[in-house]
Amino acid sequence: MDYALIWAILISVSVFAYVALDGFDLGIALLFPWFKKEEDRDVMMNTVAPVWDGNETWLVLGGGGLLAVFPLAYSVLMPALYMPVIAMLLGLIFRGVAFEYRFKTKRAKGIWDLSFIVGSLIAALSQGIMLGAMLQGIQVTDRAYSGGWFDWLTPFTLFCGVAVVIGYMMLGATWLVMKTKGDLQRQSYRAGWYSAILLVACIAFVSLYLPYADPFIAERWFTYPASVGLWALPILLVIITLGLLRSLHKKQEGRPYLWGLGLFLLSFAGFAVSIFPYLVPRSITLWQAAAPDNSLKFLLVGAVFLLPIIFAYTGYTYWVFRGKVDPESGYHD
Amino acid sequence: MFESFDALFLARFQFAFTIAFHIIFPAFTIGVASYLAVLEGLYLKTRNPVYQQLFRYWVKIFAVAFGMGVVSGIVMSYQFGTNWSVFSDKAGPVIGPLMGYEVLTAFFLEAGFLGVMLFGMNKVGEKLHFFATLMVAVGTAISAFWILSVNSWMQTPAGYAMNEAGQFIVTDWFEVVFNPSFPYRLAHMLLAAYLTVAFVVGAVGAWHLLKDKTNAAARKMFSMAMWMALIVAPLQVLVGDFHGLNTQEHQPAKVAAMEGHFHTEAQAPLYLFGMPNEKTAEVDYALKIPGLASIILKHDINAEVTGLDQFPREDWPPVATVFWAFRIMVGIGVLMVLAGLWSGIQRLRGKLYDNKLLLRFSLFMGPMGFVAVIAGWIVTEVGRQPWVIYGLLRTADAASPIDKAGVAGSLIAFIVVYFLVFGAGTFYILRKMASDPAKVAIPDYAKYKPTMAAERIYDEEA
Numbered sequence: 001m002d003y004a005l006i007w008a009i010l011i012s013v014s015v016f017a018y019v020a021l022d023g024f025d026l027g028i029a030l031l032f033p034w035f036k037k038e039e040d041r042d043v044m045m046n047t048v049a050p051v052w053d054g055n056e057t058w059l060v061l062g063g064g065g066l067l068a069v070f071p072l073a074y075s076v077l078m079p080a081l082y083m084p085v086i087a088m089l090l091g092l093i094f095r096g097v098a099f100e101y102r103f104k105t106k107r108a109k110g111i112w113d114l115s116f117i118v119g120s121l122i123a124a125l126s127q128g129i130m131l132g133a134m135l136q137g138i139q140v141t142d143r144a145y146s147g148g149w150f151d152w153l154t155p156f157t158l159f160c161g162v163a164v165v166i167g168y169m170m171l172g173a174t175w176l177v178m179k180t181k182g183d184l185q186r187q188s189y190r191a192g193w194y195s196a197i198l199l200v201a202c203i204a205f206v207s208l209y210l211p212y213a214d215p216f217i218a219e220r221w222f223t224y225p226a227s228v229g230l231w232a233l234p235i236l237l238v239i240i241t242l243g244l245l246r247s248l249h250k251k252q253e254g255r256p257y258l259w260g261l262g263l264f265l266l267s268f269a270g271f272a273v274s275i276f277p278y279l280v281p282r283s284i285t286l287w288q289a290a291a292p293d294n295s296l297k298f299l300l301v302g303a304v305f306l307l308p309i310i311f312a313y314t315g316y317t318y319w320v321f322r323g324k325v326d327p328e329s330g331y332h333d
Numbered sequence: 334m335f336e337s338f339d340a341l342f343l344a345r346f347q348f349a350f351t352i353a354f355h356i357i358f359p360a361f362t363i364g365v366a367s368y369l370a371v372l373e374g375l376y377l378k379t380r381n382p383v384y385q386q387l388f389r390y391w392v393k394i395f396a397v398a399f400g401m402g403v404v405s406g407i408v409m410s411y412q413f414g415t416n417w418s419v420f421s422d423k424a425g426p427v428i429g430p431l432m433g434y435e436v437l438t439a440f441f442l443e444a445g446f447l448g449v450m451l452f453g454m455n456k457v458g459e460k461l462h463f464f465a466t467l468m469v470a471v472g473t474a475i476s477a478f479w480i481l482s483v484n485s486w487m488q489t490p491a492g493y494a495m496n497e498a499g500q501f502i503v504t505d506w507f508e509v510v511f512n513p514s515f516p517y518r519l520a521h522m523l524l525a526a527y528l529t530v531a532f533v534v535g536a537v538g539a540w541h542l543l544k545d546k547t548n549a550a551a552r553k554m555f556s557m558a559m560w561m562a563l564i565v566a567p568l569q570v571l572v573g574d575f576h577g578l579n580t581q582e583h584q585p586a587k588v589a590a591m592e593g594h595f596h597t598e599a600q601a602p603l604y605l606f607g608m609p610n611e612k613t614a615e616v617d618y619a620l621k622i623p624g625l626a627s628i629i630l631k632h633d634i635n636a637e638v639t640g641l642d643q644f645p646r647e648d649w650p651p652v653a654t655v656f657w658a659f660r661i662m663v664g665i666g667v668l669m670v671l672a673g674l675w676s677g678i679q680r681l682r683g684k685l686y687d688n689k690l691l692l693r694f695s696l697f698m699g700p701m702g703f704v705a706v707i708a709g710w711i712v713t714e715v716g717r718q719p720w721v722i723y724g725l726l727r728t729a730d731a732a733s734p735i736d737k738a739g740v741a742g743s744l745i746a747f748i749v750v751y752f753l754v755f756g757a758g759t760f761y762i763l764r765k766m767a768s769d770p771a772k773v774a775i776p777d778y779a780k781y782k783p784t785m786a787a788e789r790i791y792d793e794e795a
């Protein structure tokens with residue numbers, strides 16, 4: 001069996017789970033500047049307070065998993081992306097502690113609101129920048145990163161950073177649509193609408209720019225007949241965009257978030273198609289990066305057994321906290 | 334600012350700084366999570382409302398500390414790659430899966446049930462809530478299991494071979510996980526976490542008793558804490574002794590540094606104090622008890638004890654750091670035993686809550702567990718130097734190709750952010766601890782609608 005490929009898929013699932021789940025946590029913070037009322041912000045935060053830690057754990061699995069099964073990729077990517085990784089970690093600190101600190105003080109509440117917003121912004125931007133830097137390719141000599149200190153910083157990577165910020169805002173807004181009511185919900189519909197349109201524009205731009213700028217990616221997408229199957233992706237993009245906008249317009253509560261996830265899934269698939277079979281683009285393939293089979297198997301046994309259990313109790317937590325967060329419920333009596 | 338240091342030193346300093354902060358939170362949350370499970374269990378069994386009050390009191394503190402533990406932990410899991418990339422490439426196939434198991438068996442479990450524990454009291458009923466608390470407590474212990482297995486493998490590697498790419502590969506997973514120093518380290522660390530929390534709880538109880546010795550909640554806290562001190566502190570000294578004997582077997586250079594033994598000798602002395610001097614290979618200003626080290630380490634006064642002279646200079650750990658950190662830890666261990674005994678005597682005399690001196694001493698001991706934990710880890714980690722993987726991979730060969738400016742920048746950022754953010758968190762925790770546990774209100778859950786959204790089971794502060 002091809003354990004490396006199985007693990008590449010599992011790590012992708014983990015990263016996607018992270019993006020899908022922590023995406024709305026981060027997105028809520030990114031929307032704070034447009035939601036100024038303190039009671040609204042309390043409700044927004046309480047929609048995610050019971051689940052954010054679990055959501056973030058997918059990031060730990062992504063990182064820890066990479067170390068376990070693709071140690072070479074981990075040890076090249078981390079130094080290559082040193083600054084954005086550190087920035088992301090610091091950003092996650094500021095936003096993570098805000099969940100608790102904010103309710104511990106009246107005087108400094110504003111400070112922790114700011115910490116929540118700015119921390120999330122830095123984390124989201126850094127994630128987008130890393131994504132862009134991977135698409136650009138990473139230079140390697142002798143099992144070590146050999147590019148420059150600022151290779152990750154280009155107009156393209158910055159654009160990807162902004163795109164991820166917008167994407168998370170869209171996820172946050174559609175999540176709020178599902179979890180709130182009244183004025184807060186109305187405002188979330190509006191935020192969802194604008195961020196969805198901006199996000200689709202960003203996706204379209206990246207999809208057109210990359211094949212233009214990069215012959216490898218152009219070949220991947222435009223080789224007839226091998227690439228024909230891939231053309232389903234842009235068609236799906238149009239369908240999902242229309243579905244998302246329509247469900248926002250018709251004020252369906254649960255659907256926009258799911259459509260939004262569809263957009264992310266598509267972008268994710270596009271990303272995978274553009275870098276496959278590399279894990280460190282253009283330098284190290286997933287097979288070259290893989291740890292010995294013995295390590296892959298050892299962890300796989302656990303993952304196969306434990307992931308379903310994790311899904312079950314995580315699902316249970318979401319189920320316990322299902323439904324609307326009601327501002328009148330007196331959650332801080 | 335950092336002209337005189339090289340990139341390697343800065344990377345080591347950064348790792349030490351961030352892990353030293355991180356370990357404070359798990360040491361605390363491992364202990365508090367178990368304490369909360371005990372409190373809730375006792376409440377369900379006895380229905381004594383004071384347990385419910387204490388649960389609500391400590392769960393607020395737990396929530397803040399846990400948040401800090403999580404964010405500082407995420408930093409750790411990425412730092413192996415950012416700053417120790419050669420180490421990650423080579424040792425990843427061995428330690429990576431262990432940390433993978435930590436995520437799958439511990440972190441998800443804690444995070445999954447934390448939400449229910451903090452916000453779900455009114456949604457799931459008492460029994461399920463207790464189950465959630467238990468799962469969080471179990472999760473913290475499982476987390477310690479895996480990460481200490483990782484660390485112990487770096488101290489006493491076993492069950493491995495090398496491949497052509499220069500990576501460590503595993504020949505026997507059981508030997509890797511249960512490597513020779515692991516059982517001792519796990520036992521010693523878990524006890525350390527429980528003791529640390531016992532003394533924090535004791536200090537909070539003492540603080541409120543000093544203001545009002547009839548405070549029922551404070552009495553309960555103090556009494557529980559002092560039982561722990563009486564029973565667990567001596568146990569910890571015993572386990573520490575075994576731990577040291579095991580280290581003597583596998584990492585003799587570390588023990589030589591701990592004891593300040595530059596020379597191999599029979600009837601080796603135990604240095605109570607002194608200044609180890611690596612240049613002259615002597616302990617200056619020594620205050621020593623002849624023969625006692627031979628007795629402790631070999632259980633025979635005439636036995637020969639290995640000194641650093643048996644090892645080439647380039648394999649010596651920094652002696653003075655290890656020597657002093659060890660004395661700080663052991664000194665605190667002795668004080669903890671004394672506190673336990675003293676409280677036992679007062680308890681027998683029926684005066685546990687009346688002796689102001691004991692209460693003040695407990696207050697002083699409050700933060701000492703943390704000091705001992707950090708000192709102990711400095712012994713372990715600095716004592717392992719100059720190796721990352723003992724005897725196999727040198728620290729100097731393990732670092733990432735990051736230049737000095739880069740590491741200096743991230744190090745400064747970490748220092749500023751950590752002091753700011755964790756300083757604020759500590760302030761909130763201390764303020765909470767200063768509030769009176771007897772005044773914690775217990776809401777009536779019967780009046781809540783079951784569909785109600787997440788209620789913080791704790792209130793806002795002014």
Ligand code: HDD
Pocket residue numbers: 488514517518519521522524525526528529569570571572573574576577578580584662663664665666667669702705706707708709710711712713714716
């Ligand atoms: C409350 C905390 C605490 C207390 C009171 C003690 N220790 Fe400790 N000690 C630790 C907390 C700790 C620790 C932080 O948990 C360490 C670091 C790594 C480890 O496994 O435990 C440690 C390490 C450590 C080591 C290093 C082993 C190695 O690295 O190979 C030795 C030999 C001892 N301890 C021995 C003792 C003795 C003889 C003690 C009694 C007087 C003692 N410790 C009290």
Ligand code: HEM
Pocket residue numbers: 345346348349352353356417420480481483484706707710711714715718720721728
């Ligand atoms: C249990 C998990 C731990 C692991 C896997 C781990 C691993 C490491 C690694 C990879 C390094 C860098 C390489 C080196 O300098 O040898 C290091 C250094 C260090 N660690 Fe740990 N560590 C752990 C726990 C701790 C804790 C809890 C502390 C608490 C203070 C600590 C203190 C230090 C110090 C002081 C150094 C620097 C040593 C030196 O370079 O002189 N470690 N550790």
Ligand code: HEM
Pocket residue numbers: 053056057060352355356358359360362363398399400401402403404405406407408409410440441443444472473474476477480481522
């Ligand atoms: C260098 C070594 C270490 C790494 C890489 C590491 C990694 C992490 C990570 C990623 C988290 C966050 C988990 C989450 O999202 O819920 C975390 C939290 C935690 N870590 Fe560490 N850790 C290290 C050292 C230690 C040590 C030495 C212990 C204890 C023996 C420990 C025990 C815990 C516990 C109990 C938590 C749960 C959160 C909390 O209770 O604060 N870790 N750690």
